[in-house]
Amino acid sequence: MRDKAIAVDFDYSLNRVEHIELKREEKITKAISDEECYIILADNRSVGFMIFDYRFFDQGWIELIVIEEKYRGKGIGVQAIDLIGKQCKTNKLFTSTNSSNTQMQKALSKAGFSFAGKVNGLDEGDPELFYYKKIGETKTIS
């Protein structure tokens, strides 16, 4: 339950409107009970969370990753993505992000992901960009 409070708080502070409108508390609660929510630790402190499952065409899928604002840009996101890649049971790992989210795109490119395609129509005027990585390839950690 402590983990739930941590993940819900991070998500709420990221975007209150989306958190409420997209019923993210329910989504996070379900991910925790399905053991698909990972709390990201740095120096023994919770600094973010990741939701990871196999719902995307039965492939490893990062549904969401959030790092607390003051810990961003320190390489933690890339390391967390690398670690989940090591646990992933499929040989490809997928994720997606909005075109406007350049931080996530940079993190994915640093983590060795390739562009997989663009889907229009989800968020009006802000296409969803899909990325994937073949597991087992050399991982880049700075």
Ligand SMILES: CC(C)(COP(=O)(O)OP(=O)(O)OC[C@H]1O[C@@H](n2cnc3c(N)ncnc32)[C@H](O)[C@@H]1OP(=O)(O)O)[C@@H](O)C(=O)NCCC(=O)NCCS
């Ligand atoms: C996207 C996110 C998970 C990346 O995690 P992170 O720990 O910040 O990423 P890293 O430190 O590993 O850095 C990867 C790159 O992102 C960019 N970046 C990350 N945070 C940044 C910041 N605060 N300012 C500028 N650039 C930043 C940098 O280009 C960085 O590369 P660099 O170190 O060579 O400059 C994190 O920024 C975040 O939680 N963002 C808000 C939530 C979100 O958008 N999640 C993704 C949706 S699925």
